[in-house]
Amino acid sequence: MPRAATLLRLYPPAWRARYGDEFLATVGEAPLESRQVFDIVMVAIDAWLSADVRKATRAYRVAPSGGGSAMLKSMLVCGRRSAGVTPRDGLVGAAVMILATLLFSVAGIAARRAGWSATGEMLKGLAFAGPFTLSMPFWLMKGQPWKAQAAIIGGTMLILIAAGLVATRV
Amino acid sequence: MALREHDDLLASLGRFSEPALHILISLAGGPKHGYAMTRDIEAVSGQKPGPGTLYGAIARLEARGWIEPLPAEDRRRPYRLTSAGERVLRHRLESLRAVARIGRARLAEG
Numbered sequence: 124m125p126r127a128a129t130l131l132r133l134y135p136p137a138w139r140a141r142y143g144d145e146f147l148a149t150v151g152e153a154p155l156e157s158r159q160v161f162d163i164v165m166v167a168i169d170a171w172l173s174a175d176v177r178k179a180t181r182a183y184r185v186a187p188s189g190g191g192s193a194m195l196k197s198m199l200v201c202g203r204r205s206a207g208v209t210p211r212d213g214l215v216g217a218a219v220m221i222l223a224t225l226l227f228s229v230a231g232i233a234a235r236r237a238g239w240s241a242t243g244e245m246l247k248g249l250a251f252a253g254p255f256t257l258s259m260p261f262w263l264m265k266g267q268p269w270k271a272q273a274a275i276i277g278g279t280m281l282i283l284i285a286a287g288l289v290a291t292r293v
Numbered sequence: 294m295a296l297r298e299h300d301d302l303l304a305s306l307g308r309f310s311e312p313a314l315h316i317l318i319s320l321a322g323g324p325k326h327g328y329a330m331t332r333d334i335e336a337v338s339g340q341k342p343g344p345g346t347l348y349g350a351i352a353r354l355e356a357r358g359w360i361e362p363l364p365a366e367d368r369r370r371p372y373r374l375t376s377a378g379e380r381v382l383r384h385r386l387e388s389l390r391a392v393a394r395i396g397r398a399r400l401a402e403g
Contacts (some may be wrong), residue, residue: 127344142348148368149327150344161342167350176349179355 127155133167137180208262216261223254245287252283302357303385304363313359317374317382320360326369327351354378366401 127150131143148160170176227250237242256279264272306313312334315354319325319333327347335341342350351372354360359378363371 138352142352145327145365145370146348148346149331149347150326159343159345163345166345166349170352173349173352175353175356179352200327247312 125155125160127163129162130155130163130167132168133164135176135180138170138176139185140183141180150275208265210264212262216258218253219261220258224250227253241288243292244291245284248287248290249283253280255284256280302381306350306353307348309350312346314382314385315340315353316347316350316354316372317378317385320374321374321379321382324363324365324371324373326371328369330372343358348363348366 125149131139131146134143157162227246231243231246231248231250232244234240234246256276259276260267260272264275295357302316308364315334315338316330318337322333323395325333327344331342331344331347334392351360355362355372357377358375360372363373
């Protein structure tokens, strides 16, 4: 089981600066139960996304450190920045998602009819996750550096396609 | 109307509304730090809040001004109920009492 001090690294720097010491004092030195580990991890995600938590820790914001994965950090701060999403962004994101869903479905049907049944199945299987991922730049990842967006969107699409291809052959 | 407004305030904490209520009840008995709150909540409600949930609720209550931190003692920082927090707690308990009264009355009718 990971220790509480290790799990604390999952929390935003401002949260750690504000609550870190007392959190560790509350958890104590005893080994964590799996239920506690789950609780700490789930609330770490919430700590990155919650406006209330940002408000409570505003005075403790610190400059980002150089450590950690830039991609993971970028993913985690997406939610924090999504507050700047306008209704228009939401509509554009929804339109992209609907259009991409239609494209994936049509491409899947066309591939099947052309005799590429595995590819067709894979494309139809991606008809939700793929469009959702492709719509992220318009809302969830709005304002992120284009390199981070390309890495996250491209990486996710590659993983989805690979998983889809494997699934059609199992 | 006032009761409903305060209920909505607590309900706006989502999945943290119940732990937040437990924290407010715990602090109604006097200032406490996280560990003491955990023990007290477990003794009162029979439910031990996870450390993440406890501090998730504390951060929300603090952001809304319903509790406030006191100077840290060693690594532990006690919290106390504010007057706004006391009002929210009072209204929530009144609301729960009304619900319990109706429930008991219906059970008696049955």
